[in-house]
Amino acid sequence: MDKQDHYLYQLIEDYFSDDRRVINLQAGQRLMKQGDYNDRLYLVRSGRMKGYVEHDDGQRIEILDVGPNFFIGVYSFFSKTYRSSATVEAETDCQVAYIGSDYGRTNPSENDCMEKIFMPVVVTDLLERQRRLQEVNREKEQALKKLIENEKMASLGQMASGIAHEINNSISVLARNSHWLVEKISSRLVDEKYGPIFEAGLMRGRFFSSKEIRNRRKEIVRDHGLDDTNAAYLAQTGLRDADLNRASHDLQKEAQGIYQAWELGATFHDMLAASDQTTHVVKSIRAMGAQNQKRSPGLDINESIRNAMSLLRHRITNLQVDLDLQDLPYLTGNMGEFVQIWTNLIKNAYEAVCHFKDRQPRLSIHSIFDDKHLVITLSDNGPGIPDEVKDKIFQPNVTTKVSGLSFGLGLGLTIVQRVITDYNGIIEVDSSPEKGTTFKIKIPHGGNHGKT
Amino acid sequence: MAKPNILCIDDQREVLATIKKDVQAFEPIVTIHDCESASEAEDLLNDLANEGEQVAVIICDHIMPGENGVDFLIRTSKDKRFVHTKKMLLTGLATHRDTIQAINEAQVDYYIEKPWDEDEFSGAVKRLLTQYVVDAGMDYSEMADYLDQETLAIKNE
Numbered sequence: 064m065d066k067q068d069h070y071l072y073q074l075i076e077d078y079f080s081d082d083r084r085v086i087n088l089q090a091g092q093r094l095m096k097q098g099d100y101n102d103r104l105y106l107v108r109s110g111r112m113k114g115y116v117e118h119d120d121g122q123r124i125e126i127l128d129v130g131p132n133f134f135i136g137v138y139s140f141f142s143k144t145y146r147s148s149a150t151v152e153a154e155t156d157c158q159v160a161y162i163g164s165d166y167g168r169t170n171p172s173e174n175d176c177m178e179k180i181f182m183p184v185v186v187t188d189l190l191e192r193q194r195r196l197q198e199v200n201r202e203k204e205q206a207l208k209k210l211i212e213n214e215k216m217a218s219l220g221q222m223a224s225g226i227a228h229e230i231n232n233s234i235s236v237l238a239r240n241s242h243w244l245v246e247k248i249s250s251r252l253v254d255e256k257y258g259p260i261f262e263a264g265l266m267r268g269r270f271f272s273s274k275e276i277r278n279r280r281k282e283i284v285r286d287h288g289l290d291d292t293n294a295a296y297l298a299q300t301g302l303r304d305a306d307l308n309r310a311s312h313d314l315q316k317e318a319q320g321i322y323q324a325w326e327l328g329a330t331f332h333d334m335l336a337a338s339d340q341t342t343h344v345v346k347s348i349r350a351m352g353a354q355n356q357k358r359s360p361g362l363d364i365n366e367s368i369r370n371a372m373s374l375l376r377h378r379i380t381n382l383q384v385d386l387d388l389q390d391l392p393y394l395t396g397n398m399g400e401f402v403q404i405w406t407n408l409i410k411n412a413y414e415a416v417c418h419f420k421d422r423q424p425r426l427s428i429h430s431i432f433d434d435k436h437l438v439i440t441l442s443d444n445g446p447g448i449p450d451e452v453k454d455k456i457f458q459p460n461v462t463t464k465v466s467g468l469s470f471g472l473g474l475g476l477t478i479v480q481r482v483i484t485d486y487n488g489i490i491e492v493d494s495s496p497e498k499g500t501t502f503k504i505k506i507p508h509g510g511n512h513g514k515t
Numbered sequence: 516m517a518k519p520n521i522l523c524i525d526d527q528r529e530v531l532a533t534i535k536k537d538v539q540a541f542e543p544i545v546t547i548h549d550c551e552s553a554s555e556a557e558d559l560l561n562d563l564a565n566e567g568e569q570v571a572v573i574i575c576d577h578i579m580p581g582e583n584g585v586d587f588l589i590r591t592s593k594d595k596r597f598v599h600t601k602k603m604l605l606t607g608l609a610t611h612r613d614t615i616q617a618i619n620e621a622q623v624d625y626y627i628e629k630p631w632d633e634d635e636f637s638g639a640v641k642r643l644l645t646q647y648v649v650d651a652g653m654d655y656s657e658m659a660d661y662l663d664q665e666t667l668a669i670k671n672e
Contacts, residue, residue: 269528273549292542333529 070183078177079106079160086161088153094135097150100163103134104181110157114149126195127151137188140164141181186196227345234345238338245331257324260310263302264328268336271301293318300325339378346403362396364437364506365430370398371405379413385427391437392508400482407475408441410501415445415500436488437508442501448494456492519571519647520563521640523549524556524587525605526579530629534605535572538637541644544658545571553582557590564596571647572640577606577613585613588621599650601643605629642666 067148085108088094095101097117100373107129126149129135138148145164250491252258271279280298284290285306289297296318297307302325311317365388372384411428416424422444430439448456457480483490488506521538525531531549538547548558548563557573563570573591577584588602604617607629617623624646625639645663649656649670655662 269532272528273531273551274555276549294547329532333532337529 066249067183072185072344074180075106075132075200077180078162079108081160084157084161084163088157088159090153090155090157092153094151094153094159095147095149097147099147100134100145100147101139101147103136103161105159105161107133107135107160107319108130108160112151112157112159113152113154114151116149126192128154128195128337129245133191134184134188135159136161141178141185149201230341231345232342237334238342241331241334241338243294248327248331252324257308257310257321259392260300260302263306264300264325264330265332266328267301268329269299269301269307271299276301287314289315289318296322300329353507358395358397360393360395360397362394362401364391364394364401364439367398367401368405368428368430368439371409372401374402375406375409375413382413382416382424382426384409385425387427389428389431391432394437394506394508395484396486401483404482404504405441406478407479412441412443412445412500415448416443432462432508435507435509436505439506440501441505442499447496447498447500448492453492453494455480457490517568518544518546519569519644519651519653520546521571522556522559522573522575523547524551524553524574524579524584525549525576527576530576535635537631538574538640538641540637541640541661544661545644552579553584555588556587558592560594560597569647569651570597570600570651571651572601572603572643574603574605574640577604577617585617585621585623588617588623592620592622599647601625601647603626603627603639603643605631611613 086094088110090110093163094105097115109131111130112126112133112135115123116126116131117123135151136147139145143164184430221314249262249265252261275349276295276298279301280291280294283294283297284291285410287294287297288303293315297314300322302310302321307314307321310321314321368386368388372386405428409428412426413424416422416426425444427442428439429442430437432438457476480490483504486506488504491503491505492500493503521541523531523538525534528551531551535547535549538545541547546568548559550559553575556573573588575584575588584604586605588604591597591600592602602621603622603625604621604623605627606613614626616633617626620643624643627636627639641661642663642665644661645655645666647653648658648662649666655667659667
């Protein structure tokens with residue numbers, strides 16, 4: 064017991080141990096009313112009491128919340144106004160002891176002494192009120208900050224979805240027409256000499272880096288005896304010797320023609336990739352702004368995983384995906400929302416493992432029902448999430464993707480978490496450089512099992 | 516006579532390919548190189564300088580992983596081997612400050628925003644290329660068809 068406590072207990076012993084001056088209150092009962100006469104100083108013996116200040120507009124603000132060994136009425140008692148500054152009620156069943164203003168009047172010397180004795184109580188009370196006020200202020204400030212932030216996000220969301228809508232219209236035209244052109248040109252070129260070269264450009268795009276192209280150019284000059292310009296043309300295509308020899312017997316003469324057929328294909332490849340990427344970005348932005356997606360019963364989560372896989376198939380060609388999908392009960396939900404969850408997670412995994420060239424990129428997706436939850440795990444064998452972003456991967460604007468057409472908005476996981484939370488589910492992440500990254504999603508499911 | 520070189524730098528391969536397409540009109544009189552980063556471009560510049568090649572124009576993206584475009588161009592502008600080399604900054608996301616820095620410190624000769632207009636782009640490349648040919652004192656009799664006549668006219672006044 065420290066000095067201060069000792070002092071307090073002595074004081075309680077001296078002034079508040081008379082069982083004749085005790086009141087028992089039931090929870091909800093009022094001890095004093097704001098503005099009413101009060102000439103007593105109370106000590107809470109047991110239970111909790113709360114004090115409120117009532118404003119003219121009827122608003123009640125809590126200013127006091129005290130338990131055993133705290134005083135009530137300090138202000139009215141010692142200021143000698145004898146007016147309650149607040150309304151005080153029992154929060155739980157309480158017992159309070161009290162002294163009256165006439166206490167000690169029969170013995171003036173003791174009375175003088177009493178105010179001195181109670182000085183620490185008054186100061187402590189004032190300090191407590193001050194602390195409480197500061198806390199309230201701080202809470203208010205934080206609430207205001209959050210409100211402003213929400214307001215900002217909301218107007219940003221509205222603006223973003225407006226922009227997304229506009230872009231979406233244009234990109235649909237570009238995407239659709241690019242696909243149409245590809246089909247037309249492919250079918251025209253199919254029997255042509257350079258048909259396969261066009262296809263190679265279209266399917267694989269520019270998978271050679273500028274450095275690799277320079278090396279390949281030197282190789283072609285050396286092995287095929289081409290001049291530098293023509294070798295540069297052929298090097299860009301990334302075609303191997305066998306493909307080149309199949310396409311032409313006179314590479315020196317046909318280099319430019321081969322390059323042009325390939326470039327046509329590669330250009331379409333770029334256009335399709337760019338429109339895909341834009342579509343994805345637009346979708347993400349809209350999903351951020353979208354609320355109340357229509358939900359219907361009979362949703363099979365496994366099907367949403369398969370849908371996501373087929374949407375991404377052409378983008379994740381060298382990723383080995385192991386699916387182990389056990390029967391799951393049907394859910395009431397929105398297919399699109401779940402497809403979006405899986406595409407985001409699968410794309411993240413793909414991008415992580417592909418930057419990590421040491422091993423065959425692998426992702427395993429596992430789903431199971433554990434009688435209460437649908438549990439879906441996605442594990443990759445990538446390099447893990449960097450420590451500096453680990454704690455904030457679910458926040459917006461956090462991205463590890465900085466370059467290329469795979470640049471990120473940092474919205475992916477934010478959307479994922481938001482949707483999962485919407486279904487009362489949880490998402491957990493476990494990541495290390497050795498084991499890779501595992502996302503585990505648990506979505507609660509009560510009763511009515513429909514087999515899938 | 517050896518052709519002058521044009522160097523295109525952009526970390527995004529698809530964008531790099533479109534830049535190259537728009538420079539290809541000058542292919543008869545220049546050699547085009549492409550790089551995916553500033554460090555790769557630096558290596559290539561060293562190789563070219565060692566081979567006694569002339570670097571006429573550098574077209575460079577700003578936001579790239581590793582060294583950014585403006586910093587790279589600042590360094591290049593201080594390199595005595597490339598005093599006449601013309602610099603073009605091509606970017607979609609440069610702040611006001613980046614731009615000011617590019618002009619003041621890197622002495623960028625032309626600034627163009629993504630997505631660019633083909634005519635504006637090739638017009639700029641043409642003028643920069645011509646200015647280089649003039650500044651470096653090259654014999655341009657065989658390439659005059661591809662050069663900017665106005666720039667040449669000013670020179671001949």
